[in-house]
Amino acid sequence: MRPISYSRATDTATAVAAVSADPTSDFLAGGTTEIDLLRQNILHPRRLVDINSLPLTGIATTPEGGLSIGALARMSEVAAEPVVRERFPMICQALELGASAQLRHMASMGGNLLQRVRCSYYRDAESPCNKREPDTGCSAIDGFSRGHAVLGTSEHCIATHPSDVAVALMALDARVHTLGPRGERAYAFDDFFLLPRDSPHREHPMEHGELITAIEVPATPVARHSLYLKVRDRESYEFALASVAAALSVVDGTIADVRVALGGLATKPWRARRVEDFLIGAPANRVNFDQAARVELADARTTPMNAFKVELARRAVVRALETLSGDGSESPA
Ligand SMILES: Cc1cc2nc3c(=O)[nH]c(=O)nc-3n(C[C@H](O)[C@H](O)[C@H](O)COP(=O)(O)OP(=O)(O)OC[C@H]3O[C@@H](n4cnc5c(N)ncnc54)[C@H](O)[C@@H]3O)c2cc1C
Ligand code: SF4
Incomplete structure (x- = not known):
């Protein structure tokens, strides 16, 4: 038994002062990631600072x-x-296609951004995993990698x-606002999620005790x-094999935005700038949607188990954009 205060x-x-003063402490929001990983002996906080009473619940328009x-x-x-549904349908659809109704009632938006990977080796304390324990190796690369990334690896x-x-949120150029021991900061979404490179245990640029x-x-x-298309092994309560957040404006047959x-x-939410x-x-049209997807996926690096994701991703991009453009009722995915 490990005591936790x-x-x-x-x-x-x-809240910031309490967590930043103690390297063994963590914030606790909905607990749907934190408590899971604590029970599985993957996270070992000695102190939890519950932030659920903080006045950070508002949803406001600018x-x-x-x-x-x-x-x-x-x-x-x-x-x-209603305003999110009207102006940003892709946000609502992405939320409603995630987890379960019960979890969505508990889970906070800040916690969602900081949820941990679903790699089974990360969640098994016995397996080597560079993300959980730096320099121990990656069990997935030559192991079970069907759900793993093909971009940004x-x-x-x-x-x-x-x-x-x-x-x-990545497609929408969102920004993450924080309060840390050194004051307030704002991160562009793309900068908030770090690629694994040679330090996969560092997932965000925030310092310990920094509060979203x-x-x-x-x-x-x-x-x-806009829309969010999620392709997965079963239609509910499952993580994506491939997903696409897309927004499209077409004027006289030409793509304006x-x-x-x-x-x-990908190893981070992936903006498909190409x-x-x-x-x-x-x-x-479909030909251009297809070609654009191929360009984006040209650098994909696959394992024998996840190579199918490249074709799946291509079809998902085409299907999302066709749905938005109204070009082609047939779904290739
Ligand atoms: C069975 C299951 C299925 C799921 N399916 C999906 C899915 O399909 N799609 C999906 O997107 N997600 C899914 N999730 C993940 C779920 O959305 C996240 O667990 C949840 O959003 C985390 O929010 P929370 O408030 O519970 O965070 P917590 O568990 O309380 O915290 C998560 C982490 O973030 C830190 N933290 C929390 N809030 C802050 C803050 N404001 N500032 C700084 N640090 C903070 C905590 O210290 C902790 O390390 C699933 C989870 C489960 C358990
Ligand atoms: S290093 Fe990454 S991919 Fe490898 S086992 Fe750990 S979490 Fe999984």
Whole structure:
């Protein structure tokens, strides 16, 4: 038995001070990741600072038409918010296709961004895993890797980032606001998630004790016409094998604006900038959607078990963009 001390913070400054003063402490939000991993003997905090009483639950619109989502807003609350449904359907769909209704009521938005990988070796304390224990090796590369990443991998880790809503937020250029021991900071979403490179245990640039306070989503007119497509082994309560967050604006048959990000395929929520660059100004048709997807996936690195994901991803991108453009009712995926 390991004793764990528990305290409930009532203001953000106290929460940050408590966790940053003690390297063995963690924040506790909904607990759907933290408590799971504590029980599995993967995380070993000696102290939990419960942040659920902090005033970080609001979901507000900005004067420009964007959103500010409190870090403690629950996934289900954000998904149900009418303004989010109207202006950012991809966010609602990504949330509703994640986890289960019960989990979504508990799980916070800040915690969602910081959830841990679903690699089974990471969650098995007996297996070598560079992410859990640096320099011990990666069991997945020559092991069971069917669900693992094909983009953004390194020779040290190929685990897929598991979040759905982070994929939609990546497509929308969201920003993560924090309060840390050295004050407030804001991170561009792409900078907030680190590639594994040679230090897969470092997943975020935050320092210990830094608290996510809010997620800012800028006004993005194209997002009104957006969707989140999630392909998985079963239709509910399952992580993505491949997913696509896409928004599309077509004027007179030509693509005027497009956003695409990929999930279930990369070591971080993956902004598909090559798809976007290929498609801007191009005719909106299946041939171009297909070619754009191929360009994005050209650098994919696969294992014998996950090679199928490249074709799956190509089809998912085409299907998402065809659905939004209304070009082609047949689904190739
Ligand atoms: C069975 C199951 C299925 C799931 N399926 C999906 C799915 O399909 N798609 C998906 O996207 N997710 C899925 N999830 C993950 C789930 O969405 C996350 O566990 C949840 O969002 C985490 O939020 P939480 O509030 O419970 O975080 P917690 O578990 O409380 O915390 C998670 C981590 O973040 C830290 N933390 C929490 N809040 C903050 C903050 N504000 N600032 C700094 N650090 C913080 C904690 O210290 C901890 O390390 C699933 C989870 C389970 C258990
Ligand atoms: S893929 Fe990453 S998380 Fe999985 S065993 Fe390898 S190092 Fe660990």
